[in-house]
Amino acid sequence: MDQLTGVRIEAIDLAAWAPQALDVQAVAFGLTPEEVMVRLHIVGRHAQQPGVLAFGAFDAGRLVGFGYGMPNRREHWWSSVIEPYLVARGHGDWLDGVFAVTELHVLPEYQGQGVGSTLIRTLCEHSGLDRSILSAIDAETPARRLYRALGYRDLARAVHFPNTERRYAVMGAPLPLRTPPGAGPAGQSAPANSR
Numbered sequence: 001m002d003q004l005t006g007v008r009i010e011a012i013d014l015a016a017w018a019p020q021a022l023d024v025q026a027v028a029f030g031l032t033p034e035e036v037m038v039r040l041h042i043v044g045r046h047a048q049q050p051g052v053l054a055f056g057a058f059d060a061g062r063l064v065g066f067g068y069g070m071p072n073r074r075e076h077w078w079s080s081v082i083e084p085y086l087v088a089r090g091h092g093d094w095l096d097g098v099f100a101v102t103e104l105h106v107l108p109e110y111q112g113q114g115v116g117s118t119l120i121r122t123l124c125e126h127s128g129l130d131r132s133i134l135s136a137i138d139a140e141t142p143a144r145r146l147y148r149a150l151g152y153r154d155l156a157r158a159v160h161f162p163n164t165e166r167r168y169a170v171m172g173a174p175l176p177l178r179t180p181p182g183a184g185p186a187g188q189s190a191p192a193n194s195r
Contacts, residue, residue, distance in 0.1 A: 007057050007064060007110065009118050014054035014068050015047035021056070021066045021103075028065075028105040046070065046102060055122050057106065057115045065106035067119040072100040072133060082135065082170050085156035094155055094172050099127035101134040104143075116146060121177050130175050135159065138169040147171050149180035 014021070022036045022043065031039065046052060049070045057065035072079055074095050086092050101123060106116045124132045136143050138157050152171035159168040 007059050007113070007115055009055055009057055009115075009122055012054045012056040012066065013047075014052060015044060017054070017056060017063065017066070018043045018047065020063045021054075021068075021105075024063055024066055024107055025103065025105045027107055028111075043068075043103075051127075053123055053126050055119055057110070057119055059110070064110045065115045065119055067101065067104040067116075067123050069099055069101040069103075069123050069127070069132075069134075071127070071129065072096070072098045076100075078102075078135070081161055082156065082159055085159045086170060089156050091155040091172070094131070094133055094170075097129060098131040098133045098172070099124055099129040099175070101132060104134075111142070116143075117150065117180060120146075120150065121179075124175050124177050127175070131172060132175055132177070133170065133172045135161075135168045135170050138167040144169070144171075146180070147173075150177040152177075 018040055022040050025031060025039065026036050046068065052068060052070040054066065054068035056063050072095060074080070074083065078100070079095055083092065083095060086094055101120060104116060104120055106119070132152075133155070134147070134152070136147060138159070150173060152173040154169050155172045156170040157167070159170055161168060
């Protein structure tokens with residue numbers, strides 16, 4: 001599919017690639033082996049969801065980044081957590097008819113080369129929907145800057161997910177996503193978004 005500084009972006013079978021994807025996430029997001037095992041089961045469940053899309057970034061056959069998402073459904077656990085935050089801010093309509101970017105991670109040595117930007121834009125482009133939603137750590141991180149450059153805006157902040165002390169921001173964007181200024185075919189990439 002897309003060529004990006006020697007990195008190839010292509011569709012992947014999420015269930016088949018889950019172990020390698022979690023290896024990338026562990027490095028990019030700083031997960032412990034225990035957290036990886038828990039998330040491996042979550043990714044396995046997500047792989048069975050209707051409409052799930054997954055893309056990998058490969059360099060010489062090695063997975064160096066990945067992203068996946070699915071059409072959002074209110075009965076999903078993530079939606080049930082963010083719903084009161086969105087409703088309180090008048091954004092409850094962002095739970096319906098949107099593509100939820102579930103995970104997006106790039107190995108540190110491949111960040112800043114447009115890999116993350118290309119992954120998320122490819123995911124959203126293939127979703128067939130006209131809006132996208134995601135969550136990211138509620139701090140001024142490279143991920144948040146990337147998402148803003150792509151057209152995402154804050155819908156809710158200081159969102160608390162069970163079993164984590166970190167606060168998250170929920171962000172939404174119309175599709176297609178923007179190309180960040182000066183990025184050419186892709187923009188800055190960064191590890192982000194965890195559920």
